[in-house]
Amino acid sequence: MQFIDLKAQYNNIKDSINDRISTVLEHGKYIMGPEVKELEKRLSDFAETKYCLSCSSGTDALLLALMAYDIGPGDAVFTSPFTFIATAEVISLLGATPIFVDIDPDTYNIDINKLANAITEIKNGNTPTKKTPDALTLKAIIPVDLFGLPADYDAINKIAKKNNMVVIEDAAQSFGGSYKERKSGNLSDIAATSFFPAKPLGCYGDGGAVFTNNDEIVEKLISLRVHGKGSDKYDNIRIGLNGRLDTLQAAILLSKLDVFAKEIELRQEVAQRYSNGLKDIVKVPSIQEGYTSAWAQYSIQSDKRESLMGTLKENDVPTAIYYPKPLHLQTAYAYLGYDEGSMPVSEEVSSKIFSLPMHPYLKEEDQQKIIEVINYTCH
Numbered sequence: 001m002q003f004i005d006l007k008a009q010y011n012n013i014k015d016s017i018n019d020r021i022s023t024v025l026e027h028g029k030y031i032m033g034p035e036v037k038e039l040e041k042r043l044s045d046f047a048e049t050k051y052c053l054s055c056s057s058g059t060d061a062l063l064l065a066l067m068a069y070d071i072g073p074g075d076a077v078f079t080s081p082f083t084f085i086a087t088a089e090v091i092s093l094l095g096a097t098p099i100f101v102d103i104d105p106d107t108y109n110i111d112i113n114k115l116a117n118a119i120t121e122i123k124n125g126n127t128p129t130k131k132t133p134d135a136l137t138l139k140a141i142i143p144v145d146l147f148g149l150p151a152d153y154d155a156i157n158k159i160a161k162k163n164n165m166v167v168i169e170d171a172a173q174s175f176g177g178s179y180k181e182r183k184s185g186n187l188s189d190i191a192a193t194s195f196f197p198a199k200p201l202g203c204y205g206d207g208g209a210v211f212t213n214n215d216e217i218v219e220k221l222i223s224l225r226v227h228g229k230g231s232d233k234y235d236n237i238r239i240g241l242n243g244r245l246d247t248l249q250a251a252i253l254l255s256k257l258d259v260f261a262k263e264i265e266l267r268q269e270v271a272q273r274y275s276n277g278l279k280d281i282v283k284v285p286s287i288q289e290g291y292t293s294a295w296a297q298y299s300i301q302s303d304k305r306e307s308l309m310g311t312l313k314e315n316d317v318p319t320a321i322y323y324p325k326p327l328h329l330q331t332a333y334a335y336l337g338y339d340e341g342s343m344p345v346s347e348e349v350s351s352k353i354f355s356l357p358m359h360p361y362l363k364e365e366d367q368q369k370i371i372e373v374i375n376y377t378c379h
Protein backbone atom coordinates (compact mmCIF):
# COMPACT_ATOMS: atom_id res chain seq x y z
CA MET A 1 0.00 0.00 0.00
CA GLN A 2 1.16 3.54 -0.76
CA PHE A 3 0.90 6.52 1.61
CA ILE A 4 0.18 8.73 -1.41
CA ASP A 5 -0.24 6.79 -4.66
CA LEU A 6 1.09 9.05 -7.41
CA LYS A 7 1.46 6.08 -9.74
CA ALA A 8 -2.27 5.30 -9.60
CA GLN A 9 -2.97 8.92 -10.52
CA TYR A 10 -0.46 8.80 -13.37
CA ASN A 11 -2.03 5.63 -14.74
CA ASN A 12 -5.38 7.41 -14.73
CA ILE A 13 -4.21 10.39 -16.82
CA LYS A 14 -1.14 8.94 -18.54
CA ASP A 15 -2.03 9.87 -22.12
CA SER A 16 -2.84 13.45 -21.26
CA ILE A 17 0.36 13.90 -19.22
CA ASN A 18 2.53 12.31 -21.88
CA ASP A 19 0.93 14.48 -24.60
CA ARG A 20 1.43 17.64 -22.58
CA ILE A 21 5.08 16.77 -21.90
CA SER A 22 5.84 15.98 -25.52
CA THR A 23 4.22 19.25 -26.63
CA VAL A 24 6.74 21.09 -24.45
CA LEU A 25 9.62 18.99 -25.76
CA GLU A 26 8.53 19.89 -29.30
CA HIS A 27 8.16 23.66 -28.82
CA GLY A 28 11.22 23.83 -26.55
CA LYS A 29 10.17 26.90 -24.57
CA TYR A 30 11.35 25.48 -21.26
CA ILE A 31 11.34 28.76 -19.38
CA MET A 32 8.05 30.72 -19.25
CA GLY A 33 6.57 28.78 -22.16
CA PRO A 34 2.88 29.14 -23.09
CA GLU A 35 1.82 26.46 -20.56
CA VAL A 36 2.85 28.76 -17.70
CA LYS A 37 0.33 31.49 -18.63
CA GLU A 38 -2.32 28.90 -19.45
CA LEU A 39 -1.85 27.31 -16.04
CA GLU A 40 -1.99 30.63 -14.20
CA LYS A 41 -5.29 31.43 -15.91
CA ARG A 42 -6.72 28.01 -15.01
CA LEU A 43 -5.53 28.32 -11.41
CA SER A 44 -6.97 31.81 -10.89
CA ASP A 45 -10.26 30.60 -12.40
CA PHE A 46 -10.23 27.67 -10.01
CA ALA A 47 -9.48 29.75 -6.92
CA GLU A 48 -11.74 32.59 -8.15
CA THR A 49 -8.99 35.18 -7.69
CA LYS A 50 -8.08 38.02 -10.03
CA TYR A 51 -4.47 36.85 -10.30
CA CYS A 52 -2.33 33.77 -9.95
CA LEU A 53 1.42 33.85 -10.36
CA SER A 54 3.18 30.50 -10.56
CA CYS A 55 6.61 30.08 -9.04
CA SER A 56 9.36 27.63 -8.17
CA SER A 57 8.04 26.15 -4.89
CA GLY A 58 5.62 26.68 -2.04
CA THR A 59 8.46 28.11 0.02
CA ASP A 60 9.24 30.65 -2.70
CA ALA A 61 5.54 31.45 -3.00
CA LEU A 62 5.52 32.37 0.69
CA LEU A 63 8.78 34.27 0.33
CA LEU A 64 7.47 36.24 -2.67
CA ALA A 65 4.27 37.09 -0.77
CA LEU A 66 6.24 38.42 2.20
CA MET A 67 8.62 40.33 -0.06
CA ALA A 68 5.70 41.89 -1.95
CA TYR A 69 4.56 43.38 1.36
CA ASP A 70 8.11 44.55 2.21
CA ILE A 71 8.34 42.41 5.32
CA GLY A 72 11.75 42.61 6.95
CA PRO A 73 13.74 43.45 10.07
CA GLY A 74 11.70 44.89 12.92
CA ASP A 75 8.47 43.27 11.75
CA ALA A 76 6.44 40.81 13.80
CA VAL A 77 4.79 38.02 11.81
CA PHE A 78 2.38 35.76 13.69
CA THR A 79 2.13 32.11 12.74
CA SER A 80 1.55 28.59 13.99
CA PRO A 81 4.38 26.48 15.44
CA PHE A 82 2.55 23.33 14.29
CA THR A 83 3.46 23.39 10.60
CA PHE A 84 6.23 22.62 8.15
CA ILE A 85 9.39 24.67 8.72
CA ALA A 86 8.92 26.65 5.48
CA THR A 87 6.10 28.73 6.96
CA ALA A 88 8.31 30.28 9.63
CA GLU A 89 11.59 29.97 7.75
CA VAL A 90 10.63 32.63 5.18
CA ILE A 91 9.87 35.09 8.00
CA SER A 92 13.34 34.55 9.46
CA LEU A 93 15.06 34.61 6.06
CA LEU A 94 13.80 38.16 5.57
CA GLY A 95 15.05 39.20 9.00
CA ALA A 96 11.55 39.56 10.44
CA THR A 97 10.54 37.90 13.72
CA PRO A 98 8.13 34.97 13.85
CA ILE A 99 5.77 35.17 16.82
CA PHE A 100 4.40 31.69 17.44
CA VAL A 101 0.77 31.32 18.46
CA ASP A 102 -0.50 27.97 19.71
CA ILE A 103 -3.14 25.97 17.82
CA ASP A 104 -6.73 24.96 18.40
CA PRO A 105 -6.82 21.36 19.68
CA ASP A 106 -9.57 20.32 17.24
CA THR A 107 -8.70 22.03 13.95
CA TYR A 108 -4.89 22.18 14.47
CA ASN A 109 -5.03 25.70 13.02
CA ILE A 110 -4.02 28.92 14.77
CA ASP A 111 -6.06 29.61 17.92
CA ILE A 112 -7.97 32.85 17.36
CA ASN A 113 -8.13 33.93 21.02
CA LYS A 114 -4.44 33.26 21.51
CA LEU A 115 -3.71 35.21 18.32
CA ALA A 116 -5.62 38.23 19.60
CA ASN A 117 -3.79 37.99 22.94
CA ALA A 118 -0.38 37.65 21.32
CA ILE A 119 -1.03 40.80 19.28
CA THR A 120 -2.14 42.72 22.36
CA GLU A 121 1.02 41.67 24.21
CA ILE A 122 3.28 42.95 21.42
CA LYS A 123 1.28 46.19 21.27
CA ASN A 124 1.81 46.62 25.00
CA GLY A 125 5.53 46.17 24.52
CA ASN A 126 5.66 42.68 26.05
CA THR A 127 7.70 40.20 24.04
CA PRO A 128 6.88 36.47 24.15
CA THR A 129 10.45 35.50 25.14
CA LYS A 130 13.54 37.26 26.51
CA LYS A 131 15.24 36.81 23.16
CA THR A 132 12.48 38.37 21.07
CA PRO A 133 13.55 41.82 19.79
CA ASP A 134 11.82 44.81 21.39
CA ALA A 135 9.77 47.41 19.55
CA LEU A 136 8.42 45.15 16.83
CA THR A 137 5.99 46.49 14.25
CA LEU A 138 2.80 44.45 13.90
CA LYS A 139 3.01 43.43 10.27
CA ALA A 140 1.45 40.15 9.17
CA ILE A 141 -0.33 36.95 10.10
CA ILE A 142 0.40 33.69 8.27
CA PRO A 143 -2.39 31.25 9.07
CA VAL A 144 -1.62 27.72 7.94
CA ASP A 145 -4.49 25.62 6.58
CA LEU A 146 -3.15 22.48 8.17
CA PHE A 147 -3.82 19.11 6.56
CA GLY A 148 -5.97 20.93 4.00
CA LEU A 149 -8.47 22.56 6.38
CA PRO A 150 -8.73 26.35 6.03
CA ALA A 151 -8.24 28.41 9.18
CA ASP A 152 -11.02 30.75 10.41
CA TYR A 153 -10.43 33.63 7.98
CA ASP A 154 -13.37 35.83 8.97
CA ALA A 155 -11.99 36.05 12.49
CA ILE A 156 -8.36 36.36 11.36
CA ASN A 157 -9.06 39.03 8.72
CA LYS A 158 -11.02 41.03 11.28
CA ILE A 159 -8.14 40.98 13.79
CA ALA A 160 -5.69 41.91 11.01
CA LYS A 161 -7.81 44.80 9.77
CA LYS A 162 -8.13 46.23 13.26
CA ASN A 163 -4.34 46.23 13.60
CA ASN A 164 -3.48 47.20 10.03
CA MET A 165 -1.77 43.87 9.32
CA VAL A 166 -1.72 41.72 6.18
CA VAL A 167 -2.93 38.14 6.11
CA ILE A 168 -0.92 35.63 4.08
CA GLU A 169 -2.69 32.30 3.68
CA ASP A 170 -0.29 29.35 3.76
CA ALA A 171 -2.42 27.27 1.42
CA ALA A 172 0.32 24.73 0.66
CA GLN A 173 -1.91 21.92 1.92
CA SER A 174 -5.36 23.39 1.30
CA PHE A 175 -5.55 24.21 -2.39
CA GLY A 176 -8.88 22.68 -3.47
CA GLY A 177 -10.44 23.31 -0.06
CA SER A 178 -12.91 26.06 0.79
CA TYR A 179 -14.24 28.25 3.58
CA LYS A 180 -17.79 29.64 3.57
CA GLU A 181 -18.21 29.33 -0.22
CA ARG A 182 -14.80 30.91 -0.84
CA LYS A 183 -11.92 28.95 -2.26
CA SER A 184 -8.60 28.44 -0.57
CA GLY A 185 -6.31 30.95 -2.27
CA ASN A 186 -8.98 33.65 -2.04
CA LEU A 187 -9.47 33.93 1.71
CA SER A 188 -7.21 36.85 2.62
CA ASP A 189 -4.88 39.50 1.15
CA ILE A 190 -2.60 36.99 -0.52
CA ALA A 191 -2.09 33.22 -0.56
CA ALA A 192 0.76 30.85 -1.28
CA THR A 193 0.40 27.24 -2.36
CA SER A 194 2.78 24.40 -3.18
CA PHE A 195 2.84 21.88 -6.01
CA PHE A 196 5.31 19.56 -4.28
CA PRO A 197 4.40 16.08 -5.61
CA ALA A 198 2.68 14.94 -2.41
CA LYS A 199 0.39 17.98 -2.06
CA PRO A 200 -3.26 17.71 -3.15
CA LEU A 201 -2.31 19.31 -6.49
CA GLY A 202 1.27 18.26 -7.13
CA CYS A 203 3.61 18.39 -10.10
CA TYR A 204 6.61 16.12 -10.81
CA GLY A 205 9.17 18.28 -9.08
CA ASP A 206 9.03 21.55 -7.18
CA GLY A 207 6.46 24.22 -7.90
CA GLY A 208 4.18 26.75 -6.26
CA ALA A 209 1.88 29.70 -6.83
CA VAL A 210 0.79 32.99 -5.28
CA PHE A 211 -2.80 34.24 -5.46
CA THR A 212 -4.02 37.81 -5.04
CA ASN A 213 -6.70 40.25 -6.15
CA ASN A 214 -4.41 43.26 -5.70
CA ASP A 215 -3.18 45.05 -8.89
CA GLU A 216 -0.15 46.67 -7.26
CA ILE A 217 0.95 43.55 -5.43
CA VAL A 218 0.80 41.43 -8.58
CA GLU A 219 3.08 43.89 -10.39
CA LYS A 220 5.58 43.56 -7.58
CA LEU A 221 5.32 39.78 -7.60
CA ILE A 222 6.00 39.65 -11.35
CA SER A 223 9.15 41.69 -10.80
CA LEU A 224 10.28 39.79 -7.68
CA ARG A 225 9.87 36.42 -9.41
CA VAL A 226 12.52 37.37 -11.99
CA HIS A 227 15.34 39.02 -10.04
CA GLY A 228 13.45 42.24 -9.34
CA LYS A 229 13.25 43.13 -13.03
CA GLY A 230 11.94 46.50 -14.19
CA SER A 231 10.34 47.04 -17.59
CA ASP A 232 13.58 45.63 -18.97
CA LYS A 233 14.99 42.34 -17.74
CA TYR A 234 18.50 43.83 -17.49
CA ASP A 235 17.37 46.92 -15.62
CA ASN A 236 16.55 45.73 -12.14
CA ILE A 237 14.56 47.88 -9.77
CA ARG A 238 14.56 45.74 -6.62
CA ILE A 239 16.20 42.65 -5.16
CA GLY A 240 14.32 39.53 -6.20
CA LEU A 241 14.63 35.80 -6.87
CA ASN A 242 14.96 33.31 -9.65
CA GLY A 243 11.50 32.05 -8.78
CA ARG A 244 9.89 30.82 -12.01
CA LEU A 245 7.92 27.61 -12.49
CA ASP A 246 9.33 25.32 -15.22
CA THR A 247 7.19 25.02 -18.34
CA LEU A 248 7.32 21.22 -18.02
CA GLN A 249 5.85 21.38 -14.53
CA ALA A 250 3.14 23.76 -15.73
CA ALA A 251 2.26 21.28 -18.48
CA ILE A 252 1.99 18.44 -15.97
CA LEU A 253 -0.19 20.58 -13.69
CA LEU A 254 -2.53 21.39 -16.59
CA SER A 255 -3.19 17.67 -17.04
CA LYS A 256 -3.67 17.15 -13.35
CA LEU A 257 -6.06 20.11 -13.09
CA ASP A 258 -8.44 18.33 -15.48
CA VAL A 259 -9.15 15.73 -12.80
CA PHE A 260 -8.47 17.84 -9.70
CA ALA A 261 -12.06 18.76 -8.79
CA LYS A 262 -13.02 15.10 -9.10
CA GLU A 263 -10.04 14.09 -6.96
CA ILE A 264 -11.07 16.54 -4.25
CA GLU A 265 -14.49 14.86 -4.21
CA LEU A 266 -12.88 11.43 -3.97
CA ARG A 267 -10.77 12.66 -1.06
CA GLN A 268 -13.99 13.65 0.77
CA GLU A 269 -15.26 10.09 0.34
CA VAL A 270 -12.02 8.55 1.57
CA ALA A 271 -12.00 10.86 4.62
CA GLN A 272 -15.65 10.11 5.37
CA ARG A 273 -15.02 6.36 5.29
CA TYR A 274 -12.08 6.72 7.69
CA SER A 275 -14.07 8.91 10.06
CA ASN A 276 -17.07 6.55 10.06
CA GLY A 277 -14.84 3.61 10.87
CA LEU A 278 -12.54 5.30 13.39
CA LYS A 279 -14.50 7.97 15.25
CA ASP A 280 -15.22 5.78 18.28
CA ILE A 281 -11.65 4.48 18.59
CA VAL A 282 -9.30 7.45 18.05
CA LYS A 283 -9.59 11.23 17.72
CA VAL A 284 -10.54 11.88 14.08
CA PRO A 285 -10.37 15.25 12.26
CA SER A 286 -13.18 17.65 13.05
CA ILE A 287 -14.48 19.67 10.12
CA GLN A 288 -16.95 22.40 11.06
CA GLU A 289 -19.94 23.48 8.98
CA GLY A 290 -18.86 25.78 6.15
CA TYR A 291 -15.39 24.28 5.75
CA THR A 292 -14.13 21.86 3.08
CA SER A 293 -10.74 20.28 3.60
CA ALA A 294 -8.52 19.41 0.65
CA TRP A 295 -7.38 16.44 2.77
CA ALA A 296 -3.66 16.78 2.18
CA GLN A 297 -3.42 14.46 5.18
CA TYR A 298 -5.88 12.41 7.20
CA SER A 299 -4.47 12.64 10.74
CA ILE A 300 -5.63 10.94 13.89
CA GLN A 301 -4.58 11.19 17.53
CA SER A 302 -4.06 8.33 19.93
CA ASP A 303 -2.19 7.67 23.17
CA LYS A 304 -1.13 4.40 21.53
CA ARG A 305 0.55 6.03 18.56
CA GLU A 306 3.74 3.97 18.61
CA SER A 307 1.99 0.59 18.86
CA LEU A 308 -0.58 1.61 16.24
CA MET A 309 2.09 2.70 13.78
CA GLY A 310 3.96 -0.53 14.52
CA THR A 311 1.05 -2.87 13.83
CA LEU A 312 0.04 -0.88 10.77
CA LYS A 313 3.56 -1.24 9.43
CA GLU A 314 3.50 -5.00 10.07
CA ASN A 315 0.35 -5.06 7.95
CA ASP A 316 2.04 -3.17 5.11
CA VAL A 317 0.27 0.11 5.90
CA PRO A 318 2.59 3.14 5.72
CA THR A 319 2.01 6.03 8.14
CA ALA A 320 3.83 9.30 8.90
CA ILE A 321 4.00 11.82 11.71
CA TYR A 322 3.12 15.41 10.84
CA TYR A 323 4.68 16.96 12.89
CA PRO A 324 6.85 15.27 15.50
CA LYS A 325 8.34 18.51 16.87
CA PRO A 326 6.70 21.94 16.85
CA LEU A 327 8.83 24.70 15.35
CA HIS A 328 9.36 26.67 18.57
CA LEU A 329 11.29 23.69 20.00
CA GLN A 330 13.44 23.03 16.95
CA THR A 331 17.16 23.84 16.99
CA ALA A 332 16.77 26.36 14.16
CA TYR A 333 14.47 28.37 16.42
CA ALA A 334 16.51 28.13 19.61
CA TYR A 335 17.55 31.74 18.87
CA LEU A 336 14.02 32.89 19.68
CA GLY A 337 14.22 31.39 23.18
CA TYR A 338 10.84 29.67 23.45
CA ASP A 339 10.64 27.21 26.35
CA GLU A 340 9.15 23.77 26.41
CA GLY A 341 5.58 24.12 27.66
CA SER A 342 5.10 27.51 26.00
CA MET A 343 2.83 26.07 23.28
CA PRO A 344 1.08 23.28 25.23
CA VAL A 345 -1.48 22.28 22.61
CA SER A 346 1.06 21.96 19.78
CA GLU A 347 3.37 20.02 22.08
CA GLU A 348 0.70 17.59 23.18
CA VAL A 349 -0.70 17.08 19.69
CA SER A 350 2.77 16.42 18.28
CA SER A 351 3.16 13.57 20.78
CA LYS A 352 -0.06 11.81 19.72
CA ILE A 353 -0.79 12.60 16.09
CA PHE A 354 -0.04 10.60 12.96
CA SER A 355 -1.36 10.39 9.43
CA LEU A 356 -2.87 7.50 7.49
CA PRO A 357 -2.60 6.80 3.76
CA MET A 358 -4.66 9.44 1.95
CA HIS A 359 -5.13 9.92 -1.79
CA PRO A 360 -8.05 9.91 -4.20
CA TYR A 361 -7.32 6.38 -5.45
CA LEU A 362 -7.25 4.65 -2.07
CA LYS A 363 -9.31 1.46 -2.31
CA GLU A 364 -12.22 0.82 0.01
CA GLU A 365 -10.86 -2.64 0.90
CA ASP A 366 -7.50 -1.13 1.87
CA GLN A 367 -9.26 1.38 4.09
CA GLN A 368 -11.29 -1.41 5.65
CA LYS A 369 -8.08 -3.23 6.50
CA ILE A 370 -6.56 -0.08 8.06
CA ILE A 371 -9.68 0.46 10.17
CA GLU A 372 -9.63 -3.17 11.33
CA VAL A 373 -5.96 -3.05 12.31
CA ILE A 374 -6.52 0.14 14.32
CA ASN A 375 -9.60 -1.39 15.91
CA TYR A 376 -7.91 -4.55 17.16
CA THR A 377 -4.75 -2.74 18.27
CA CYS A 378 -6.83 -0.40 20.43
CA HIS A 379 -8.91 -3.15 22.06
Ligand SMILES: *Cc1c(COP(=O)(O)O)cnc(C)c1O
Nearest residue numbers: 057058059084086087172194196
Ligand atom coordinates in the same frame (compact mmCIF):
# COMPACT_ATOMS: atom_id res chain seq x y z
C1 LIG B 1 4.82 21.88 1.74
C2 LIG B 1 4.60 23.07 2.56
C3 LIG B 1 5.28 24.28 2.33
C4 LIG B 1 6.42 24.41 1.36
O1 LIG B 1 6.18 23.99 0.06
P1 LIG B 1 7.42 23.53 -0.88
O2 LIG B 1 6.77 23.47 -2.22
O3 LIG B 1 7.86 22.20 -0.38
O4 LIG B 1 8.46 24.56 -0.80
C5 LIG B 1 4.93 25.39 3.09
N1 LIG B 1 4.01 25.31 4.04
C6 LIG B 1 3.34 24.18 4.31
C7 LIG B 1 2.30 24.18 5.38
C8 LIG B 1 3.63 23.01 3.60
O5 LIG B 1 2.99 21.88 3.89
